Amino acid sequence: AQTVTQSQPEMSVQEAETVxxxxxxxTSESDYYLFWYKQPPSRQMILVIRQEAYKQQNATENxxxxxxxxxxxxxxxxxxxxxxxxxxxxxxxxxxDDKIIFGKGTRLHILP
Amino acid sequence: ETGVTQSPTHLIKTRGQQVTLRCxxxxxxxxxxxxxxxxxxxxxxxxxxxxxxxxxxxxFPPRFSGLxxxxxxxxxxVNALELDDSALYLCASSLSKGGKDTQYFGPGTRLTVL
Numbered sequence: 073a074q075t076v077t078q079s080q081p082e083m084s085v086q087e088a089e090t091v092x093x094x095x096x097x098x099t100s101e102s103d104y105y106l107f108w109y110k111q112p113p114s115r116q117m118i119l120v121i122r123q124e125a126y127k128q129q130n131a132t133e134n135x136x137x138x139x140x141x142x143x144x145x146x147x148x149x150x151x152x153x154x155x156x157x158x159x160x161x162x163x164x165x166x167x168x169d170d171k172i173i174f175g176k177g178t179r180l181h182i183l184p
Numbered sequence: 185e186t187g188v189t190q191s192p193t194h195l196i197k198t199r200g201q202q203v204t205l206r207c208x209x210x211x212x213x214x215x216x217x218x219x220x221x222x223x224x225x226x227x228x229x230x231x232x233x234x235x236x237x238x239x240x241x242x243x244f245p246p247r248f249s250g251l252x253x254x255x256x257x258x259x260x261x262v263n264a265l266e267l268d269d270s271a272l273y274l275c276a277s278s279l280s281k282g283g284k285d286t287q288y289f290g291p292g293t294r295l296t297v298l
Contacts, residue, residue, distance in 0.1 A: 117276075170240025
């Protein structure tokens with residue numbers, strides 16, 4: 073069965089610094105999709121970044137980028153120039169066909 | 185463009201009762217997925233509806249059931265409520281079935297079972 077593991081329940085980073093959130097997953101599939109979602113306090117969950125497993129190039133969205141290591145089944149999220157608005161729960165998710173699996177999340181604190 | 189909406193915002197029920205939660209999908213989306221998010225946990229996939237048919241189900245018992253209507257809005261029904269059903273229930277809509285597309289989430293319904 074597929075699993076998604078986020079090994080860091082909480083992390084803190086100084087404003088304007090860079091932070092990396094870890095995610096590993098387990099699958100025997102070769103074609104699938106990976107996502108990072110952000111859930112701010114009392115606000116709706118929104119997509120941060122999406123990666124298609126058949127694409128070797130790492131996805132990037134402004135200050136957010138991923139390090140996708142398919143062989144290692146690792147999908148880490150790097151946030152550059154951290155801002156106070158980045159404080160949230162971050163969830164890594166895996167999907168294949170009709171299966172969508174989320175990790176337990178990492179709570180990110182931004183220190184002013 | 186109207187986002188995903190859910191009703192009610194909060195709900196308190198007692199054990200054994202039944203509950204219906206509602207979700208309106210984002211304009212143009214024909215797929216709705218439902219998730220249960222316990223406190224401090226990630227969302228767990230309950231099921232997905234595509235064009236009024238169930239398309240995939242997570243590890244939830246049959247007392248969790250759903251419907252999707254011709255306008256692609258959806259309902260989640262839970263029968264015989266248990267204390268462990270207390271959670272935030274999230275609805276998400278997407279452009280197509282499966283999980284490859286971005287999920288657009290609603291604000292959730294907080295269900296408390298006493």
